[in-house]
Amino acid sequence: MGEHRGGSGARGISKGPILVVVLIVLIVAGFFGWKALSNRIDDQGQQAAGTCVEGNKTLDVTADPSIAPQIEELAKRYTQTSPVVRDHCITVVVHGAPSASVSTALEAGPAASWDDAALGPRPSLWIPTSSFELAPLAGKAVINGDPRSLASSPIVLATGPETAAALAGAASSWKSLPSDLTVALPVGSTETSMAAQAIAADVADAGAGPVTTDQAKSAQVNAALSARALQFQSLPTPPTSTAEALGALSAGTPDSVKAVPATEQSIAQSANAAMTTYSPAGATPVADYPAVIVSGSGIDETASRAAAQFADFMREPNQSQLFVGAGFRVEGQDLPDLGAVSPAKISSTLKPASAETAAALGDIVANPVSPRSATILMDTSASMGTDDGGATRLANVAAAVNTQLGRSPDASDIGLREFSTGTDGKPSERILVPGGSLSEPNRRATITDFLNGLRAGGKTSKYPALASSYKAAVDGFDAGRVNSVLLITSSTPDESTTTRAELLSAIAAAGNPSRPVQVDVIVVGAGDDVSTLQDVSDRTGGTLVRVDSTSDPALAATVTKMLS
Structure with missing residues (x-):
């Protein structure tokens, strides 16, 4: 009989499900492995950043001395936070330097050399006193972004309590301050520049400004600023800085501001x-201490970012409280406690003027124009018809005199004469505009019309013309002001029949010690025969200046000096 295989033998297990399970396990394990590796890489990156793989970097900050102590303290706090910018560990170092000096250095451009000894290293962040000091830097490619204020303090007047009460009672504005109040205007001071703009804005009815260049050069602004500057400069020892002036006022120094x-x-x-303090009525100039991120040689992206981050750090409420505690104002925070001084109420803030306008006002403060009685004696001989830089010498001189007339105060008394030889060859002197106050209607316009209408011709007859004009000036002496004759002539020798001895004799005969009239002379062009005119100038207490070319700016500066 045949045998059959038993039905109880074991069956084989399918491999498919097992493979699926294994695959799932591998995927899960791979995911968590990748995640762990990713975290490890991130941790290593953070550790690398935290250890500053690019090294250490110093952020150089320059601040005006008036706020430098607070900036230094905030720099310490910021550095203690271990800031890292673009894989660099940042340390902030603060240097104090006057804002005006730094502004002048930056104005030279981003590639210009830098005086480390005087100003410290070229800064990546600069905190000047005010945005008023940024005007000269417009278009110079030295500022990165738009500077924003860190803290502020309005410009007001420090004065005695009685004076402050009187000013408040009269609601005095910048232009209506009493004429006998000596105001400190030290040349080159930031506060002086800001006060000058406030005075100009008030005089020109410019409101909150900015003051324009035309307004700055107007006779009204010139007169107002000149009067203040002359009063200050006439002190026995005028303070040379705002700090010195405050010290003199605080100490009650006699014969001072x-x-x-x-x-x-x-x-x-x-x-x-x-x-x-007293805050004059009208627009108030404000020292707004902007944080200026500087561009230029040696300042890279890391430095610029660090500067921006540090500026933001200083604006944080808990950090900016340091400014408030020192007496500064900070937007969004309560007014500072100023002790015995009450915080000024600001109705409007004066906008900073352009660099050109600020320079024009600064020139008035440095070279104020005093009211005077002057006769302008113009040489219209053929020698003044020489072309000089695209216009005749005579036209250039007329333009320089016209410019100064616009600056001269209304209280000045000005007359105009011209001389040459006539068609008959004889000396010819004409009184074009008799002496009179510039406050008279149309006097400036009349003098300007005659100046613009002058034509060169004939020979020079300066000796007889000068003798005649000097005698007339002595006879018409105006007490209480400078009296002068301003002769503007070429270097061509006198061609009249009047001799040197006769001219000197005529000057001596007309002179009167109780009626001093100085003869100022501007000689145009090269030449050696000026000894006679130099003698006349020396004997009358005047000045002789030689100008090689009438197209040179030195001519206008000389005219300004001799009519101021």
């Missing part, structure tokens, strides 16, 4: 029982 334009914060720091 009675009011000092300064920041509210600086006044509060030095105020005593003899000194308080």
